[in-house]
Structures are given as structure tokens and as C-alpha cells.
Amino acid sequence: MVRPLEGLVLAPVADQAPGQVGTRTRFAYHERDGVIWADYAGGDVVRGHLVGTREGDRLDFRYVQLGHDGTTSCGHCASTVVELPDGRLRLEETWEWESRHGSGMSVVEQVTEHDD
Template sequence: MERINYHNKRFKAISNSENGEVDSETFFHYRQGGDVIWATYYGTNIRMGTITGIVKEDSSLEFTYQHVNINNEIMTGKCTSTPEKQSDGSLIMKETWEWTCKDFSKGTSEIAELVEKENLVRLF
């Protein structure tokens, strides 16, 4: 697979472990410079979040995240995210993550790339 460029890709969460704070109304906006990625995210339970990490040779991502939740708690964690290309060319990212705060529990999640048609629908 050709190395993926994540710059300006947008994603929506489609699944998450029960101990996570991301839900189906959580949206991510990725940016990339070289092999460094960063993103912002927000959702039902998350007022504002950021991601900082690297794109590995196989296009998987390794990053840390932090966000302020609706209870005004600062939550932190680390994640590995592996891309799966879909038949329409979009990506689903399969993630394994771990909190680096509170209970230090682990989980899994998936986020799906929003294609142009979906982005336009959300504007109206």
C-alpha cells in the first residue's frame, strides 16, 4: 500500500469501548507535515481535544491525545491507529488506546473517513 497522507482528512467515530469518551458524534480533523501528524477533535463528551504523533512506514499512526471533557477534566492517553482502505478509497482507522490518567484502562475504537459527499451534507 502506498504511504497515506493524512493532511486535511476528516473522520467520524463509529465505535468505541465503553470506557472511552469518544462517541458517534465525535469528529476529527487531521493535519500532516512530513511524518508528523496532529489533529483536533470534539464531540458529545469532549469539549476540545488534540492529537500529536507520527506516521509510521506502514501508514499506521502512533500518537498521544489529550482533551477537556464535559466535566472539565483533562484526560490524556496514547493510541496506535491502523488504516484499512475501503472499496470507495476511504479509510477506516482501527485503534487500540490506553488512558494515561485516572484508571489507566485500555480500549479499542474505529473512526471512518468522511468523504466529500458526507462533508457537504453536514453543511446543510
């Protein structure tokens, strides 16, 4: 299993559609005993939260967020944790909105101090 997510900050490598997470969004992850959670904000997202589980290198979680336009949205995501050659972590994600139409794939990677 790739190392824990506890204390890591991750960011998308590309922008999604308007009103969703993008390269300016930052996810602050926590992990304990197979439980994961994160707070996130930035870009079009005022505040977001996710909570779920980790089994090996697979994450399964639900997310909810508030956009700058005042709308709330929620969905489900399954991710695979991958260690990059430079030691940073990457999450390869498949997500689907539950509160509206839409689904897709995205990648978030660990942000280092000089990236932020």
C-alpha cells in the same frame, strides 16, 4: 503506504464509554513529513488534541482532551491506516488512558460531505 491524512475528517463508527469520544466526535487530521496531528470535538468532548508520528501505515500518538464535566484526560494510541473499498480511510486503533484506568480498541472512518 495509504495516502496522507492531511485535510481529512474522521469520526468513530461506534460510541465508547461516557466521557469519551463517540459518533458525534469529529477529528480534523493533518500530516506533514511523518508528523500527524488533529483537533477534535463533539459529543462528550469539548476540545481534544492529538500529536504523533506516522511510519508507513502505522500511527503512534498521544492525545489530551477536555470533557463537558470539566475533567481533562490523556492517553496513548497506536493505529493502522486502512483504505476501504470505497476509497475512504479507516483507522483501526488500540488505545490506553495514561491519566486514568482503561484501554480498548476503536475504529474511526473518513467522513464524507453527505455523512456529516
